[in-house]
Amino acid sequence: MADTTQALISRVSVPPRLLGDPAPSGADLDDIMAAAMSAPDHGALTPWRFITIQGDARAKLGDVFVDALKKRDPDADEAAIEKERNRPMRSPMIVVAVAKIDDTVANVPPVEQSVATGIAAYNMILAAQDKGYGGILLTGKNAQDLNVKAALGLEPTDEIVSFVYLGTPIKQVSDKRRPNASEFMSEWTG
Ligand SMILES: Cc1cc2nc3c(=O)[nH]c(=O)nc-3n(C[C@H](O)[C@H](O)[C@H](O)COP(=O)(O)O)c2cc1C
Numbered sequence: 001m002a003d004t005t006q007a008l009i010s011r012v013s014v015p016p017r018l019l020g021d022p023a024p025s026g027a028d029l030d031d032i033m034a035a036a037m038s039a040p041d042h043g044a045l046t047p048w049r050f051i052t053i054q055g056d057a058r059a060k061l062g063d064v065f066v067d068a069l070k071k072r073d074p075d076a077d078e079a080a081i082e083k084e085r086n087r088p089m090r091s092p093m094i095v096v097a098v099a100k101i102d103d104t105v106a107n108v109p110p111v112e113q114s115v116a117t118g119i120a121a122y123n124m125i126l127a128a129q130d131k132g133y134g135g136i137l138l139t140g141k142n143a144q145d146l147n148v149k150a151a152l153g154l155e156p157t158d159e160i161v162s163f164v165y166l167g168t169p170i171k172q173v174s175d176k177r178r179p180n181a182s183e184f185m186s187e188w189t190g
Contacts, residue, residue, distance in 0.1 A: 007130065012173045014134030016090035019167030023054055023093030024133050032166075035127035039120035043105060047113035048120045048161075051096040051152055058088040064151040065142050072145065087142075095164040097121040097137075101157050110159075117161040124164055134169040137162040 001009075024032055033050065041047070053061050065084035069076050088094055099117035101110045118137075125135045142148045143160040154160070 007126070009178075010175065011126065011129060012176055013125070013136040014167075014169045014173050015136060016138070016165045016167075018170050018173065019091035019134055019136075019165060020170040021092050021168060023091075023167050024128060024131065028131050028133070031131065032124050032127040032133075035123040036120040039116055039123055041116045042112045043108040045102065045105065045108055045113060045116070047099045047101065048117040049098040049100055049158075051098065052093065053088065053096065054093040058094065061088040061094065062086060064148055067151075068142060068145045068147040071147055072141065084142075091165040091167040093166045095121075095124065095166060096152060096160060097124075097162045097164055098152075098154060099159040099161050100155075101159055103157075114159050114161055117159070121162045121164050124166075128166055132168070133166060134173070135164055135166040137164055139163065 023029075036048065036050065037046075039048070062085040065087055066081055069081060069084045073080075097117055097120065099110075099114045101113050102108075103110050105113075121137055125137065128135045139160070139162055143163065146156050149156060149158060149160065152160075
């Protein structure tokens with residue numbers, strides 16, 4: 001089997017708590033982002049934008065998540081607040097993958113623009129893994145929250161497709177049992 005196919009089959013996400021230093025940087029980060037740029041992109045719209053957050057800025061993002069939670073739920077308890085505050089601190093780097101949706105393009109509906117951005121984010125995960133890093137795509141309520149979008153300088157119509165958590169695995173994630181593809185396939189013969 002070709003190495004690429006084997007890498008795809010054995011790919012696993014690395015939870016943020018297992019992502020330590022270093023985050024990808026320099027030529028490695030350049031390559032990871034170049035991989036994002038090769039995502040299939042209907043109409044060559046390049047709908048994606050990527051916002052990198054690392055170091056002390058992660059604590060500021062935690063504050064943004066806390067403010068957003070308090071606005072969503074004024075009765076949020078201290079445990080929930082601390083969870084949001086610590087959320088970005090779990091890994092050394094977060095890249096916010098954003099689809100800048102243009103709903104005026106005739107042949108490329110918004111869902112395709114989000115899909116293209118999601119594939120770009122996934123390409124980042126694959127390239128990161130190839131270089132010995134690890135990562136995971138996460139969303140949650142913050143991805144839809146208008147206050148989070150505003151704090152990141154985004155428009156309400158922008159879609160946060162994923163928070164891409166990146167770092168170096170502090171321990172190996174064990175292999176996962178994957179679904180049997182044949183259970184999800186059928187043949188249409190007309
Ligand atoms: C767009 C997107 C958003 C996701 N958001 C979450 C999330 O918020 N929480 C979560 O536990 N998993 C989320 N996942 C799934 C994880 O990225 C990951 O696939 C999952 O933990 C299973 O690990 P695996 O990729 O090794 O199978 C999301 C996946 C995608 C594609």
